[in-house]
Amino acid sequence: MSIIITGDGVSRGICIGQAIVVYKDNIDHAPSFVSKNQVKKESKKCLDVINKLKTEYKKSSSKIKNNPAITKLMNMQLSFVDDKSFRENVLNKINNHQFSASWAISSEYYSMKKSFEDIQDKYIKERLIDIKQMIISLLELLQSRKKLDIFSTDIVENKIIITDEITPKDIIDIHHSKGLGVITSHGSRSSHSAILSKSLALPMLVKVESSINIIKNGDKLIMDPENQIIIVNPDEIELKHFKKIQSEKNLLIKSFNKTTNKKAVTKDRIKIDVMCNLELSEEVKLLNDSSDGVGLFRTEYLYMNRDDLPTEQEQYQAYSKVFKKVNNKPVTLRTLDIGSDKEVSENIKVGQIAKNPALGLRGIRYSLYEKNLFKVQIKAMLRAAKNGKLRILIPMITTLDEINKAKELIDEAKDELIKEKKSFINKYELGIMIEVPASAIQSDILSKYVDFMSIGTNDLVQYILAIDRIDDEVASLYDPTNPAVLQLIKQVIETCKKTKTDVTVCGEMAGEKIYTKLLLGLGLTSFSMHPQAIPEIKSLIRQTHAKALRTKINAILKCNDYQKRLQLIETL
């Protein structure tokens, strides 16, 4: 019989396929043994991974200098891996009891876990978490070929991947390996993995808590992220039903696609700019004539999943790709915004691991701290633009002082380019992200100093409501329709209209069809979204009479009941 489970849908598209279960928590649950003549090989394998992990820890702790806190922590982790009795016990299990290496390590973890359970002292008890981390890393190294790289193999081709957590790199790998969809038991709809899966048109459902217990390897699944459901082992009737919807959807998409190159003009003749967001220069492939340019190119991924920094030349090539593809349309390149929920890799880490990275050294704050890194990026941007329309977007602006300092650095970058006799574009537009409430409130002042503003709703909502969108406990309180949020967005749009400053919404809200009319009603005339959403949003814009929405919008702004507000938005 089929079972229906629910979760948070991320990207659209029904998919039907077989499940492949890949959990990161890889501790063995069942015993496994090796034959007598394999014991030697098995214990060598085990010692090898212990030594390998030791080297890895040493390597990463040597990368962080002048930070005693982290060094101490790494040394402690190192002494866990180096533990004499742990090594002796594990080897004893292999040598004298013919345990496989992974079962020897896993079962040693279970016995330690038991001993730790009796410990009263909470502080000591918590160290079991560190030990577990080490065990997982050891097992990952042991199974490196089997599990770690599974997403980049054809094992996931045409499969729906069931996992606990997923990183942006995993999503890219799954996309390249032609996986059908992704279901995770944790995570959040606005995490970067989710954003990436959306732009790559990879169907995904997150926070499907029951997926661990219910979905088994090889199960047939129907996933429908838009309706937040997964059907495990569907019957014939269900299959038939969803296959029908699937083909109807494909037809609908085709019809959106037919008209997608037409301009987005509302019924009351207001021209709306619909631009696209990019994460990776590879996504340039998804670009076509349907968009009015690139409204946001997040440059973070150039810096991630690597040990070194991208050179000016490498960045120049990545940005050039985008300029070449869009011809004469504007291209908005956002300078590096690390921190918050993005995984910060070693190459761009500064100082201590912040307790609250969302309020820490990120965006322009980081750039003003690592000035050279910022200048290298600016130089690559100015060179790549050639005759194009370059718009430089600065994230996390809080004060006017930061804008002035960023301008100074851009001028310095230009001087350096002149000295180096490299050709570059002199003319560019400067814009700031409106994501810190302070800059939204001060938008009238700040608008005099910039050419455009871009409202990043994801972070703006997080900061206005004090909600961490990746914290499972409070993620449900993350509400972009909260009247305080809408009021502030409206204020920024109106200010920009008065001061004749371009304003775009580039957050998740811009690409979700339930908010399209809401944003049009608030007076917005420029959207930037993941390319996948453009055809449908454009067609929705063409069906809307923007001015007629005004009175209804006022009712929404005054409505403090969540359910009622949602209803008002849906019936706009």
Next chain:
Amino acid sequence: MIKKKLTILNKLGLHARAAAKVVSTANDFKSTITITKDGKNADARSIMKLLMLSASKGSNISVEVDGTDQRDAMQSIEKLFNNKFDEQE
């Protein structure tokens, strides 16, 4: 072989960082060093075993050292415990 009774003096007890210090001190010597609390033994070279003793502030432990450099080893271990593992409180 020499044996000595000691008391844990620091606020946090024999927690991870303190245990790591015991391990690194023990590694400086050739002698075997065993720490016992409530009948449970721990090799002083194993951070996990030391943690499992769950020795909080005020607990009584005994240290057993056996080997050619047992006198120096005992002295260093005793100093570490009495200095509260170089912690403030």
